Amino acid sequence: xxxxxxxxxxxxxxxxxxxxxxxxxxxxxxxxxxxxxxxxxxxxxxxxxxxxxxxxxxxxxxxxxxxxxxxxxxxxxxxxxxxxxxxxxxxxxxxxxxxxxxxxxxxxxxxxxxxxxxxxxxxxxxxxxxxxxxxxxxxxxxxxxxxxxxxxxxxxxxxxxxxxxxxxxxxxxxxxxxxxxxxxxxxxxxxxxxxxxxxxxxxxxxxxxxxxxxxxxxxxxxxxxxxxxxxxxxxxxxxxxxxxxxxxxxxxxxxxxxxxxxxxxxxxxxxxxxxxxxxxxxxxxxxxxxxxxxxxxxxxxxxxxxxxxxxxxxxxxxxxxxxxxxxxxxxxxxxxxxxxxxxxxxxxxxxxxxxxxxxxxxxxxxxxxxxxxxxxxxxxxxxxxxxxxxxxxxxxxxxxxxxxxxxxxxxxxxxxxx
Amino acid sequence: xxxxxxxxxxxxxxxxxxxxxxxxxxxxxxxxxxxxxxxxxxxxxxxxxxxxxxxxxxxxxxxxxxxxxxxxxxxxxxxxxxxxxxxxxxxxxxxxxxxxxxxxxxxxxxxxxxxxxxxxxxxxxxxxxxxxxxxxxxxxxxxxxxxxxxxxxxxxxxxxxxxxxxxxxxxxxxxxxxxxxxxxxxxxxxxxxxxxxxxxxxxxxxxxxxxxxxxxxxxxxxxxxxxxxxxxxxxxxxxxxxxxxxxxxxxxxxxxxxxxxxxxxxxxxxxxxxxxxxxxxxxxxxxxxxxxxxxxxxxxxxxxxxxxxxxxxxxxxxxxxxxxxxxxxxxxxxxxxxxxxxxxxxxxxxxxxxxxxxxxxxxxxxxxxxxxxxxxxxxxxxxxxxxxxxxxxxxxxxxxxxxxxxxxxxxxxxxxxx
Numbered sequence: 001x002x003x004x005x006x007x008x009x010x011x012x013x014x015x016x017x018x019x020x021x022x023x024x025x026x027x028x029x030x031x032x033x034x035x036x037x038x039x040x041x042x043x044x045x046x047x048x049x050x051x052x053x054x055x056x057x058x059x060x061x062x063x064x065x066x067x068x069x070x071x072x073x074x075x076x077x078x079x080x081x082x083x084x085x086x087x088x089x090x091x092x093x094x095x096x097x098x099x100x101x102x103x104x105x106x107x108x109x110x111x112x113x114x115x116x117x118x119x120x121x122x123x124x125x126x127x128x129x130x131x132x133x134x135x136x137x138x139x140x141x142x143x144x145x146x147x148x149x150x151x152x153x154x155x156x157x158x159x160x161x162x163x164x165x166x167x168x169x170x171x172x173x174x175x176x177x178x179x180x181x182x183x184x185x186x187x188x189x190x191x192x193x194x195x196x197x198x199x200x201x202x203x204x205x206x207x208x209x210x211x212x213x214x215x216x217x218x219x220x221x222x223x224x225x226x227x228x229x230x231x232x233x234x235x236x237x238x239x240x241x242x243x244x245x246x247x248x249x250x251x252x253x254x255x256x257x258x259x260x261x262x263x264x265x266x267x268x269x270x271x272x273x274x275x276x277x278x279x280x281x282x283x284x285x286x287x288x289x290x291x292x293x294x295x296x297x298x299x300x301x302x303x304x305x306x307x308x309x310x311x312x313x314x315x316x317x318x319x320x321x322x323x324x325x326x327x328x329x330x331x332x333x334x335x336x337x338x339x340x341x342x343x344x345x346x347x348x349x350x351x352x353x354x355x356x357x358x359x360x361x362x363x364x365x366x367x368x369x370x371x372x373x374x375x376x377x378x379x380x381x382x383x384x385x386x387x388x389x390x391x392x393x394x395x396x397x398x399x400x401x402x403x404x405x406x407x408x409x410x411x412x413x414x415x416x417x418x
Numbered sequence: 419x420x421x422x423x424x425x426x427x428x429x430x431x432x433x434x435x436x437x438x439x440x441x442x443x444x445x446x447x448x449x450x451x452x453x454x455x456x457x458x459x460x461x462x463x464x465x466x467x468x469x470x471x472x473x474x475x476x477x478x479x480x481x482x483x484x485x486x487x488x489x490x491x492x493x494x495x496x497x498x499x500x501x502x503x504x505x506x507x508x509x510x511x512x513x514x515x516x517x518x519x520x521x522x523x524x525x526x527x528x529x530x531x532x533x534x535x536x537x538x539x540x541x542x543x544x545x546x547x548x549x550x551x552x553x554x555x556x557x558x559x560x561x562x563x564x565x566x567x568x569x570x571x572x573x574x575x576x577x578x579x580x581x582x583x584x585x586x587x588x589x590x591x592x593x594x595x596x597x598x599x600x601x602x603x604x605x606x607x608x609x610x611x612x613x614x615x616x617x618x619x620x621x622x623x624x625x626x627x628x629x630x631x632x633x634x635x636x637x638x639x640x641x642x643x644x645x646x647x648x649x650x651x652x653x654x655x656x657x658x659x660x661x662x663x664x665x666x667x668x669x670x671x672x673x674x675x676x677x678x679x680x681x682x683x684x685x686x687x688x689x690x691x692x693x694x695x696x697x698x699x700x701x702x703x704x705x706x707x708x709x710x711x712x713x714x715x716x717x718x719x720x721x722x723x724x725x726x727x728x729x730x731x732x733x734x735x736x737x738x739x740x741x742x743x744x745x746x747x748x749x750x751x752x753x754x755x756x757x758x759x760x761x762x763x764x765x766x767x768x769x770x771x772x773x774x775x776x777x778x779x780x781x782x783x784x785x786x787x788x789x790x791x792x793x794x795x796x797x798x799x800x801x802x803x804x805x806x807x808x809x810x811x812x813x814x815x816x817x818x819x820x821x822x823x824x825x826x827x828x829x830x831x832x833x834x835x836x
Contacts, residue, residue, distance in 0.1 A: 196648070229774035229775045240686065275705055384643075
């Protein structure tokens with residue numbers, strides 16, 4: 001059988017996803033598998049068992065990333081496929097797990113068909129991608145790619161007061177391998193979109209050529225708390241009203257900058273937050289994202305300008321603090337273009353797109369040619385028990401990943417050469 | 419000495435206020451003397467001691483209101499002067515206490531000058547005015563005036579799970595007197611303004627001819643929670659943005675209705691309230707107040723209309739629930755006019771005004787001719803340790819109260835007849 005005819009065993013992939021989803025299942029159906037928790041340990045143990053059954057050489061690095069390595073004909077740089085298996089609170093079945101288990105499925109297909117590749121292959125499961133328990137997220141891939149020092153990572157204090165390094169020891173995943181030691185020649189991450197574009201346009205594959213830059217702000221509006229019943233309009237310094245104007249400006253920023261600019265106020269808190277008291281202080285957050293540096297900078301400028309305008313019009317003071325900034329990432333042109341061709345050769349429609357969410361791939365892009373494959377998320381919903389991708393979509397993505405591996409690791413049929 | 423020359427003993431009044439303010443003092447300087455707490459009991463004990471020292475006949479009613487009665491020459495209806503001594507969390511020294519202790523000071527002046535009045539006099543301290551621990555507020559005066567049934571009041575469950583009637587027994591203030599049994603011929607309440615008008619206009623006395631009507635609303639905006647990084651503007655159903663528009667409309671309501679209309683959004687809560695999630699749901703409150711029924715109704719209409727408009731423009735649904743409605747109260751014209759004349763005769767400038775806050779007087783107005791006297795609150799601040807009224811203002815108010823009592827209880831000099 002020519003390798004071009006190979007397809008993943010979709011029922012097996014779906015069964016494995018279903019099996020993993022049972023670890024950390026909440027009563028309401030969502031999953032809670034926070035990094036380095038007991039549930040994360042159980043999921044890691046299951047993954048390692050499967051890797052072992054698939055004949056992979058298992059290696060754990062110092063930050064707790066798990067790798068299953070399959071030897072190649074050569075000692076060339078390995079092709080790495082992966083994602084993560086930790087979750088947010090109330091997650092769906094596919095975020096992260098899909099990329100890891102589809103990579104494992106690809107290995108199983110190679111094994112069953114007696115295929116040996118030129119390059120070695122590594123299946124990767126990165127530690128603490130979600131960043132719910134330990135911040136920052138994408139911790140494992142940050143250390144792996146050299147963006148974060150291992151000793152700093154091990155000392156991070158979690159939201160529950162635990163220490164990353166201590167919990168890693170506790171669950172038995174403090175490995176000996178130096179992070180970064182398996183240096184891939186190419187990294188491909190398969191993931192659910194977590195956005196609505198593919199679902200809305202009914203396109204089965206997104207070839208992701210970059211990740212947006214993110215700029216997170218905390219805005220504190222200070223006015224004057226006073227009695228709601230006695231204070232006339234002209235004497236009010238209403239921090240709630242000023243904040244409401246800024247929330248509206250936040251939307252206008254997205255419209256003014258245009259393109260793929262996103263701009264969101266997701267958190268707000270009034271002080272004292274009483275029905276009969278004019279808010280004296282408000283704290284809110286603004287999440288700005290853009291695939292282009294200039295666009296993101298323009299959005300940041302608009303946020304500052306709007307704040308100054310509202311300070312003047314509403315007699316309040318506004319303090320703005322940058323919480324986090326992650327620059328936009330462009331993926332490797334050749335890898336992106338190959339993924340498009342592979343999808344086309346399989347007869348699966350694709351479109352190029354930017355990821356609006358952060359992924360381990362954006363860190364791996366620092367050390368090797370990288371790109372991502374997205375499949376549709378129903379309604380764009382993610383980080384929710386309502387997250388859903390159809391079996392057909394999951395199968396298409398798995399097959400694109402399989403054939404990417406065949407190409408990048410050096411198994412190329414005569415009829416399928418890129 | 420003609421009674422027209424009588425003045426309160428200001429240092430004694432200030433000393434008593436200072437003494438009472440020490441009961442329940444918080445480390446930050448504010449007072450916490452929630453109704454029926456241990457601190458409230460201590461303050462009641464102190465008040466009863468003072469009343470006793472002033473020779474008053476102390477009577478406690480079933481809801482815990484405290485009355486100190488001074489006999490008159492006749493058995494005509496007593497003149498009642500009073501307010502409350504419970505407090506919010508972090509209160510100032512004067513809210514409530516001023517009206518009660520100034521009434522006690524008036525009694526002391528009568529005693530010291532051997533004055534006997536035609537009508538009896540009652541100093542009243544109403545229970546649970548603030549409504550922080552047990553809702554509704556103005557509980558004691560509501561029962562006293564027949565607006566609330568005593569058995570319903572005794573069964574109210576507090577925010578701490580305690581039962582009003584049980585706590586009243588515990589602190590020893592479950593009295594035998596039937597609420598309403600001392601039926602006053604007139605009720606006068608002296609209070610700090612808790613608003614900025616007198617302070618801003620530098621007028622020492624406000625003669626209060628009514629209390630605004632209050633209409634409290636809970637508004638729930640339902641949109642769609644989604645990923646802040648991946649969801650384009652045209653696919654957003656941002657409940658936070660829609661809520662922000664409603665907060666702005668809330669201000670516009672005050673401007674459109676005009677007059678003394680107040681309109682405030684004091685509380686808001688985003689769900690899920692995460693930096694990178696578009697709010698799917700928002701709950702906020704709106705506090706509407708107006709001295710006129712038509713104005714308040716117009717404001718309510720505008721709130722409903724605005725909500726319908728935002729539902730349409732922002733593709734969200736908005737549910738509106740009335741939490742509480744208290745109709746506006748007009749005080750007695752003759753009492754109001756007398757208070758103005760009394761103030762004028764003392765050479766103290768006054769202005770008529772509406773109270774934007776609720777007071778026991780608005781309940782007492784149901785059963786007898788009633789009005790209030792306000793003194794300036796610095797910057798209009800109240801329900802805060804920053805609450806402040808000057809010794810001069812406190813003295814002026816006390817003297818207007820003294821001479822009101824002389825008039826209403828039937829001690830009138832030849833040169834001061836109204």
